[in-house]
Amino acid sequence: MTDTAQTSDPQTDPKTPALSPQDMVCFSLYSAVHAMTQAYRPHLEALGLTYPQYLVMSALWSAGEAPTVGMLSRQVQLESSTLTPLLKRLEAMGLLTRRRDAEDERQVRIALTDAGQSMQGRTSHIAGCIAEQSGMSVDELLALRDQVSRLRDNLRKG
Amino acid sequence: MTDTAQTSDPQTDPKTPALSPQDMVCFSLYSAVHAMTQAYRPHLEALGLTYPQYLVMSALWSAGEAPTVGMLSRQVQLESSTLTPLLKRLEAMGLLTRRRDAEDERQVRIALTDAGQSMQGRTSHIAGCIAEQSGMSVDELLALRDQVSRLRDNLRKG
DNA sequence: TTCGATTCTATCGTGCACGATAGATATGTG
DNA sequence: CACATATCTATCGTGCACGATAGAATCGAA
Numbered sequence: 001m002t003d004t005a006q007t008s009d010p011q012t013d014p015k016t017p018a019l020s021p022q023d024m025v026c027f028s029l030y031s032a033v034h035a036m037t038q039a040y041r042p043h044l045e046a047l048g049l050t051y052p053q054y055l056v057m058s059a060l061w062s063a064g065e066a067p068t069v070g071m072l073s074r075q076v077q078l079e080s081s082t083l084t085p086l087l088k089r090l091e092a093m094g095l096l097t098r099r100r101d102a103e104d105e106r107q108v109r110i111a112l113t114d115a116g117q118s119m120q121g122r123t124s125h126i127a128g129c130i131a132e133q134s135g136m137s138v139d140e141l142l143a144l145r146d147q148v149s150r151l152r153d154n155l156r157k158g
Numbered sequence: 159m160t161d162t163a164q165t166s167d168p169q170t171d172p173k174t175p176a177l178s179p180q181d182m183v184c185f186s187l188y189s190a191v192h193a194m195t196q197a198y199r200p201h202l203e204a205l206g207l208t209y210p211q212y213l214v215m216s217a218l219w220s221a222g223e224a225p226t227v228g229m230l231s232r233q234v235q236l237e238s239s240t241l242t243p244l245l246k247r248l249e250a251m252g253l254l255t256r257r258r259d260a261e262d263e264r265q266v267r268i269a270l271t272d273a274g275q276s277m278q279g280r281t282s283h284i285a286g287c288i289a290e291q292s293g294m295s296v297d298e299l300l301a302l303r304d305q306v307s308r309l310r311d312n313l314r315k316g
Numbered sequence: 317t318t319c320g321a322t323t324c325t326a327t328c329g330t331g332c333a334c335g336a337t338a339g340a341t342a343t344g345t346g
Numbered sequence: 347c348a349c350a351t352a353t354c355t356a357t358c359g360t361g362c363a364c365g366a367t368a369g370a371a372t373c374g375a376a
Binding site: 208209210211236237239240243244247262263264265 | 360361362363364365366370371372
Binding site for chain 1: 174175176177178179180181182183184185186187188189190191192193194196197198209213216217219220233234235236278279282285288291292293294298299300302303304305306307308309310311312313314315316
């Protein structure tokens with residue numbers, strides 16, 4: 001993400017002035033994610049979750065039936081090599097179960113336990129806290145979300 | 159970032175409908191960073207750098223004189239526990255040197271080697287490639303950068 | 317100037333995150 | 347049925363990223 005404009009020719013001018021991280025779109029995203037993780041931390045520590053774990057739990061709370069690892073992977077955009085150990089940790093905490101699908105034994109279905117289901121109720125205050133801390137209006141946040149999602153989808157296509 | 163609006167009361171209604179990751183501002187940022195890292199990967203692999211390493215190199219290219227670890231830490235918003243091993247790897251690649259400051263022996267000053275300096279010239283095309291791949295105009299990207307930076311700074315304050 | 321407090325970097329342990337790869341199951345073609 | 351191909355999850359190695367902590371150097375106040 002040195003992805004802002006450069007007027008001088010990059011091929012002929014070997015001393016193009018360097019873009020500082022502060023100038024780059026990529027750095028704003030990168031540092032915002034870390035700041036967001038820090039903002040979530042106290043809320044999630046009370047639940048014993050990390051941020052990626054919370055993200056997977058959110059996917060499960062909003063899912064209809066027990067999704068497969070592949071379905072989760074596509075939804076949260078993480079590889080199976082990331083998800084498998086993460087899901088094993090959530091299983092060890094007693095929040096979900098992992099079971100081979102009888103129809104297709106290659107797939108593993110993830111189902112919430114009662115403890116996993118009931119945890120959702122203890123997360124409902126978090127959204128408002130973060131939104132307030134963001135110092136932005138709900139409309140601004142929604143617009144930002146849509147812009148960032150559009151950027152992400154375009155980058156994935158390219 | 160379940161940080162969009164909830165109309166039902168979170169205290170009295172234990173079954174608040176769950177926000178899917180796709181609804182959350184935090185997830186858009188989180189997934190956009192991963193997409194951005196993937197977009198950078200082919201360009202950075204040619205240089206033998208990871209994205210965080212590239213970020214630190216960018217900070218050094220735009221810095222006036224040899225900054226300390228603490229100065230870099232504040233600029234790229236990473237802890238010394240992250241920077242120290244990262245800087246050691248860049249040192250092992252011959253891109254920079256780490257030396258104790260004579261004035262204040264607690265501090266370590268980071269200076270680019272010739273190889274580190276000259277690498278900058280080979281990065282000048284990357285910005286344009288990513289900007290094009292983003293499918294957004296320069297004005298949109300700059301506006302997005304400023305919005306995301308504002309969000310980050312507000313979250314850091316809270 | 318002496319010693320308590322602060323500053324600064326490094327170390328350690330845990331948990332992502334990914335590419336490469338393996339291994340098991342399923343599918344399709346003959 | 348046989349066998350090549352594809353799909354799906356898991357494993358392994360590398361590199362972040364952070365909190366907690368340690369240890370050295372500096373600063374400050376009596």
